[in-house]
Amino acid sequence: MPVKPPSLAMPRCAAPKLKQHDAKTRYEAHRESSTKRGYNARWRKARLTFLAREPLCWMCMTRGIVKGAVLVDHWFPHRGDSKVFWDTKHWAPLCESCHNGPKQALEYRGQKALEAGWGKITAARDRMAGGGSDLLQLHR
Numbered sequence: 001m002p003v004k005p006p007s008l009a010m011p012r013c014a015a016p017k018l019k020q021h022d023a024k025t026r027y028e029a030h031r032e033s034s035t036k037r038g039y040n041a042r043w044r045k046a047r048l049t050f051l052a053r054e055p056l057c058w059m060c061m062t063r064g065i066v067k068g069a070v071l072v073d074h075w076f077p078h079r080g081d082s083k084v085f086w087d088t089k090h091w092a093p094l095c096e097s098c099h100n101g102p103k104q105a106l107e108y109r110g111q112k113a114l115e116a117g118w119g120k121i122t123a124a125r126d127r128m129a130g131g132g133s134d135l136l137q138l139h140r
């Protein structure tokens with residue numbers, strides 16, 4: 001009777017009941033908790049203060065759309081570096097759909113894409129601060 005040879009496949013992720021094709025789910029399963037990554041009470045207070053000062057999504061602004069921001073994004077990944085984490089000059093108020101869509105696409109494409117995106121959103125922010133009439137005319 002033929003015997004099935006042992007599998008030569010690499011062991012799979014040990015995280016229980018996760019779909020192997022879902023890279024984001026795997027990433028989240030192995031990531032430290034948000035509190036351990038620095039998103040503590042100090043962060044929650046700082047983000048609320050920032051959102052009170054910058055209530056609109058800057059990525060939406062680049063398209064002439066006025067939409068409320070719901071989160072503060074570290075535009076450039078801080079990777080646990082507390083100096084980068086707390087450097088407000090690269091914080092960006094975003095709506096959830098911009099954060100989870102185009103912003104993540106920029107992160108996937110890398111540093112140059114993030115730098116180009118940062119240039120666009122800060123230009124839009126500065127134009128809105130100056131009245132933004134040229135931006136808003138795009139969607140009338």
Ligand SMILES: [Zn+2]
Pocket residue numbers: 057058059060061067094095096097098099
């Ligand atoms: Zn947005």
